[in-house]
Amino acid sequence: MSQHRHPGVPSRAGAVPALPDLPEATVARLPEYLRSLHQLAETGHETVSSEGLAAAAGVNSAKLRKDLSHLGSYGTRGVGYDVALLIEQIESVLGLNQRRAVALVGVGNLGHALAGYAGFASRGFRIAALFDADRTRVGEEINGLVVHHIDELPRIAVEERLAIGVIATPAGSAQAVADQLVAVGVTSILNFAPCVLAVPDGVDVRKVDLAIELQILSFHEHRKASLTALPGSGPSALTSLAGGAPTTDPQEAIGT
Amino acid sequence: MSQHRHPGVPSRAGAVPALPDLPEATVARLPEYLRSLHQLAETGHETVSSEGLAAAAGVNSAKLRKDLSHLGSYGTRGVGYDVALLIEQIESVLGLNQRRAVALVGVGNLGHALAGYAGFASRGFRIAALFDADRTRVGEEINGLVVHHIDELPRIAVEERLAIGVIATPAGSAQAVADQLVAVGVTSILNFAPCVLAVPDGVDVRKVDLAIELQILSFHEHRKASLTALPGSGPSALTSLAGGAPTTDPQEAIGT
DNA sequence: CCGTGTGAAGAACTTCACAGCG
DNA sequence: CGCTGTGAAGTTCTTCACACGG
Numbered sequence A, B: 001m002s003q004h005r006h007p008g009v010p011s012r013a014g015a016v017p018a019l020p021d022l023p024e025a026t027v028a029r030l031p032e033y034l035r036s037l038h039q040l041a042e043t044g045h046e047t048v049s050s051e052g053l054a055a056a057a058g059v060n061s062a063k064l065r066k067d068l069s070h071l072g073s074y075g076t077r078g079v080g081y082d083v084a085l086l087i088e089q090i091e092s093v094l095g096l097n098q099r100r101a102v103a104l105v106g107v108g109n110l111g112h113a114l115a116g117y118a119g120f121a122s123r124g125f126r127i128a129a130l131f132d133a134d135r136t137r138v139g140e141e142i143n144g145l146v147v148h149h150i151d152e153l154p155r156i157a158v159e160e161r162l163a164i165g166v167i168a169t170p171a172g173s174a175q176a177v178a179d180q181l182v183a184v185g186v187t188s189i190l191n192f193a194p195c196v197l198a199v200p201d202g203v204d205v206r207k208v209d210l211a212i213e214l215q216i217l218s219f220h221e222h223r224k225a226s227l228t229a230l231p232g233s234g235p236s237a238l239t240s241l242a243g244g245a246p247t248t249d250p251q252e253a254i255g256t
Numbered sequence C: 001c002c003g004t005g006t007g008a009a010g011a012a013c014t015t016c017a018c019a020g021c022g
Numbered sequence D: 001c002g003c004t005g006t007g008a009a010g011t012t013c014t015t016c017a018c019a020c021g022g
Helices: A024-042 A050-057 A061-070 A083-094 A109-115 A118-122 A150-160 A171-183 A210-229 B024-042 B050-057 B061-070 B083-094 B109-115 B118-122 B150-160 B171-183 B210-229
Strands: A100-105 A125-132 A145-149 A162-167 A188-191 A204-207 B100-105 B125-132 B145-149 B162-167 B188-191 B204-207
Touching: A024 A050, A024 A061, A024 A083, A024 B210, A050 A061, A083 B210, A100 A109, A100 A150, A100 A171, A100 B210, A109 A125, A109 B109, A118 A125, A118 B210, A125 A150, A125 A162, A125 B210, A145 A150, A150 A162, A150 A171, A162 A171, A162 B210, A171 A188, A188 B210, A204 B210, A210 B024, A210 B083, A210 B100, A210 B118, A210 B125, A210 B162, A210 B188, A210 B204, B024 B050, B024 B061, B024 B083, B050 B061, B100 B109, B100 B150, B100 B171, B109 B125, B118 B125, B125 B150, B125 B162, B145 B150, B150 B162, B150 B171, B162 B171, B171 B188
Parallel strands: A100 A125, A100 A162, A125 A145, A162 A188, A188 A204, B100 B125, B100 B162, B125 B145, B162 B188, B188 B204
Antiparallel strands: none
16 A cells, blocks of 8 residues: 555655645545446456546546546556556545544434444444443444443543544434534534534534435426426427326326 | 415416426525424424525525525515425425335345434335345334335335335345336435446436545545644645655554 | 525536647 | 547536615
């Protein structure tokens, strides 16, 4: 995992890539590229073209090239990218070289599942501690980890150098938990509770809300259904996956 | 929840509200507004200003007003929005009036948690069926629902009018499951498996990948750490990512 | 006079298309 | 010759700032 010296880098002395201040949209896609690259590496590919990687990651190739160009990446014209090298570059940019310690708060339904999720471990993170406010759950062992009471957060935060907090509590407790995480120095939070968290500047929060995802899908379902209900005039009314019903999609008939 | 007849809508005959073709970014925020509105309603608010709702939803108020204006919403100048009315409007636009049937495929770790997640039911969806490919799991009852073998998907899809599929299988099986869902007419998929799905035009896929969320947070952690390592001068070049650096934040020292 | 609704300016992101390097 | 890297054009989204209605 040592840093490579790329051929042709006009590097001043021992300087490395330097933080390129990536566009947020690019940052959000890098992990997907990384996953695709690992997959390619496992299947024996040593290099990959922008076209190939873009297909694997489900994006358009121009976008991929621009993204990679932002990290000053080094592909070879006429050939493509070196898979292993690109993996290293992206991991380095994402700061994945150091297995950050993750604290998971809330071991209910979802928390249990997250605690057992192998993807965290395999993709650069270490679940370092589990917490819950419910004392009847404290002491329980999940996947080799013991559940601590949330009051122990300060002590363990220091011991484990907690870097990221994952909140999997009910919405009602989420803000309090966030406050406690912030208080012990955590500056990155992944929030699964369906609520907005208030945090100081400098703390990053990302939110995952399962119901919201479904609602967005619902909108598109809804729209697709009402489009098929329209006469020909619509946007090249070919495809039509559902039955080409001239009447409204049965699913959509309601209310009114 | 029948749709209201808004004053002033030039609705043709039995035509439905007319789909205003919302910007995707707006669609993605509507569910959050909706959640905030429900919260406001529960706490007795009858009206809310754009400022107030924006604060509750964690966005800027100009954005909120523009979003709502896209749905031809009706606020009252000098007053704000009628909470109950706005809830209805948004639910109608999102197509939440009809409790779509959701199929959940894969009842492993995560699938179990999702099957038990109350938020689906409370926010417009009905988990209509559980599936798994593992016959040792078939028959198991989770949260009042029996696990069916995936081969029964065609039959049940018709019986239950499945509208949305949720994939919570390992990555290796996800594409096959997606194909089966598409084959039975499902045109909206929420994918929790860490892989890209290929689907025909007209099928919507949304992806939730927990590790990706953490990796994005990791990037920001990483960047924050290297910024604090800098002297006053600001974010100009300097800091190196991997080793080499003249001491960075302790948390950051690794790799090399 | 307050807060919505909105044109217009601005920022961010995507896509195109092609120069140029290996 | 093929594929990367990138200016430039195009699109979408955000923010500003203010006219206007209740």
